[in-house]
Amino acid sequence: MSTQSPDSNQPDPTRVQAPEAPRVPFGFLAQLWPYLRRYRGIMTGAAAALILTSLLTLALGQGVRLVIDQGILAESIGALNRTLGLVMVLVVAMAVGTFIRFYLVTWLGERVSNDLRADVFSHLVHMHPSYFEENKSGEIMSRLTTDTTLLQSIIGSSLSFALRNLLTVTGGLIMLLVTNLKLSGVVLLGVPAILIPVLWMGRRVRTLSRRSQDTVADVGTYAGEIIRQIKTVQSYARESFEKAAFQREVDEALNVARQRIRQRSILMAVVILLAFTAIAAMVWVGGYDVMTGQMTGGELAAFVFYAVMVAFGVAGVSEVYGEVQRAAGATERLIELLAEPSLITSPAEPEAVNADSPVHLSLRDVTFSYPSRLDRPALDGVTLDIRRGETVALVGPSGAGKSTLFELLLRFYDPQQGTIELLGRDVRRVTLDALREHMALVPQQPVLFSNDVWHNIRYGRPDAPDQAVIDAARAANAYDFIQDLPDGFNSDLGESGVRLSGGQKQRLVIARAILKDPDILLLDEATSALDAESEFQVQRALDKLMKNRTTLIIAHRLSTVLGADRIVVMDQGRVIAEGSHQELQRNSPLYRRLAELQFGERLETVDD
């Protein structure tokens, strides 16, 4: 057996993610203190009930002594009634105390974990989007659900269980010393013999617990992705492959879990073995003393009562010790996540935009690389002015940086160099809400939430009256198909709008933008093949949406570039040409090639 103390300062290689890990088992409570502090009243009540019930448990030992010495051994029925009556009073008081303690502590656990969950979520919704590229969503979800649930169970039960046991162990030890000094020696030899291996093994359980939680999160991430992409999996007939791959993930999780369970089982067996061996030794010494008249039967009974209490108390602490360690891990991870700052925030002293500025949007020498690909700029020295009311079409080969431009205008990322201005003001100097208030993005892939039509159209303007939503739906040519849905505007669209066709989804998203009524429209034209009728409907909806707005449109159709005031040609993150269709046809070889490839034969018929 190693004698290494669990509190030693040796580095633990499994804890690289949490450099400031608490070294004491209950240290995580300090990190949780801001959350616990709010419920000081409840904690005081719970602590009072906890102390009361522990004291009553200790008093029960004296009750047992009286019942045996004054009642049973004295063969007095009257004394037996009296002493047992006293024991019953103690038991009733204990029941009441237990009710109060359990109620308050469980409620505290629920409140604290809910507060944490809400805080983590509010922190996450403000995080810069690249945070979610660097961190797997399954892992983040696991923090939000598994870790907070773990804390709920720890604060709501295990912690109070551990505290109660610590109190009864301490009180029990004092009572042992008071009752019989010599016998206490036997017990005091036993306690460290139990504690040292328990603490040592608890440390190994903790390490395995952390790994176990990580592997479970991996399993969740894997399953989540496959379920989201189920149609692709099935269309390529990859079910068997995915099943086997998932099985490997599950096996790995199981393997780590098995090691953890084995360690914990050994831990519990060792505790029981050591504890009862110590009790047997004590009963032997005590029995000898009773026989030789050095102590009464009642004293021995009380002594055994306290010793068993101490033994079970120690066992109880060891049982939840691993769990408390897991809670420490969960707390670290949550606190870590909450401490992660968002890289995109509103300025402390925001400035107002210049509403009269003729230039609506302007990019000055903007260079930007995605955090995961710093070596290769997605935008490279882009300078572009977009005047109020202008429609600008962006064209360029795939990967040219067109969508990236949109992401920067919406300030999902900040450029490494150069500035982006909205109405003459650097976007970093206006609040995020004010900036995004001006814009609506209609992405190539329409995004819908699993809720009803009302909710989805209202998303950009939650306070819009019903009539405004209906008008927006009409303007987006969506009204008729919405009316045909089973519950009209109240119809639930299913997750991500699975119950709608591509063209229908697009028109709902256009209705959302119409209702928001932004002065700048960022439009990523759909390339997905819509049938002629759908395309016509979507196009008509878009025409209405673009009217009287500044529009930046990633163009995939000839009609769009022809209808634009200006066409901007991009390639490899640079703006390489600007002008009208005719000018670019003459001056830009890339545009000519793109026009031929992308817009096909239709070009010749329309061009002349």
Ligand SMILES: Nc1ncnc2c1ncn2[C@@H]1O[C@H](COP(=O)(O)OP(=O)(O)OP(=O)(O)O)[C@@H](O)[C@H]1O
């Ligand atoms: N989240 C991301 N992380 C890292 N690199 C990215 C990310 N998004 C895009 N890129 C890279 O940035 C470059 C520009 O991509 P972008 O999506 O802006 O091109 P695009 O012109 O919109 O292309 P497409 O017409 O195919 O949508 C590409 O090389 C792409 O691989």
